Amino acid sequence: MKTRRIVMLGLFVAIAGVLHAVESWLPLPIPVPGAKLGLANIVSLFVIVLFGWRDALAVAVLRVLLGSLLSGVFLGPAFILAMSGAVLSALAMSYAHQTWRSAFSLVGVSVIGAAVHNITQITAAAILVASADLYWYLPYLMLLALPTGVATGLTGAFFLARLPSSVRE
Amino acid sequence: MRFTRADKWLIGLLFAGAVGGIGLNMAVLSTASGQEAHISKNGQPMETIPLRPGYHEELRLGGATGYNLVEADNGRIRVKEADCPDQLCVRSGWIRVSPQQIVCLPYRVVIKIESARPADVDEITR
Known part of the structure; x- marks a missing residue:
């Protein structure tokens, strides 16, 4: 069982790292710098549901390391920005999933993750440039985070529902 | 897969907050002339460029490498050229009204537009 868990987590890190890197190559047809689809978030949802918050945090950190090495940043x-956003959104989603499981579906958990990701990134960027005016930009990012958060949540739920029972342990 | 009631509330509240925030931006956004662009690096004020019709200025921040070429023209301002890897500042394009801003994270440069003087009470009541 232990080997199997290591293999699964390794696979998830690989998938998430590639999604993270590929996502930075995708041009979005909107004039909002910093907006992303959050595809790697799907993997975070998976790991939270299947393994819990510790592994989700580990996969998020390793994913950003791998993804940023692949994309050269x-x-x-x-x-x-990516690391702070990934760590805090993974923690927030784990907390939401464990504590409010009866209230929020995976879509709600994913939207919480997307919102926390944006707030964290704006805060990190504001600290980097030493200017609190960057929060001016948050509503625009938040408006985009809603459809992308819902989409990643639905995608995660879709695949989790069709997961072969052998993967579920 | 079904949205729970809490999901809908969460999405609704965030949507309302985002739209409200954008509305607030629009409201604060003043189209009055007599604005200026404040350029800061590492949080330190560097330059102030007036934004008025007919005024043109090009300003180079940084050295031979690690530079941003800022262009002010006819009441608007942009980063014309930069050698940063992400080019987000260049792709932000022209800005012309407060509180718009251009940010270059790699070089810690912020260009923001502010009214040159606070609005006078007389102007508002008139």
Whole structure:
């Protein structure tokens, strides 16, 4: 069982890292710099449901390390934003899933993750440039985070419902 | 897969907050002339450029590498060129009204537009 868990988590890190890197190549047809689809969030949802918050946090950190190495932004500002956002949104989603499981579906958990991700990134960027005016930008990011959060939540729920029982342990 | 009631509330509240925030931005956004662009680096004020019709200025921040070329023209301002890897500042394009801003994270540069003087009570009542 232990080997199997290591293999599964390794697979999830690989998938999430690739999604993270590929996502930075996708041009979005909207003039909002910093907006992303949050595809790697699907993997975070999976790991939270299947393994819990510790593993979700580990996968999120490793994913950002791998993804930023692949896309060449390692240790740059984009890396700091991605890491802070990934860590805090993974923690928030784990908390929401464990504590309010009866209230929120995976879609709600995913939207919480997307919102926390945005707030964290704006805060990190505001600290980097030492200017609190960046919060001016938050409503625009938040408006975009709603459809992307719902989409990743629905995608995660879709695949979890069709997961073969052998993967579920 | 079904949305729970809490899901709908969460999405509704966030949507209302975002739309309200954008509305607030629009309301604060003043189209009055007599604005200026404040450029800061690492949180330190660097330059103030007036934004008025007919005024043109180009300003280079940084050295041979690690530079942002800022262009002010006819009441608007943009980053014309930069050698940062992400080019987000260049792609932000022209801005012309407060509280719009351009941010270059790699070089910690913020360009924001502010009214040159606070609105006078007389102007509002008139």
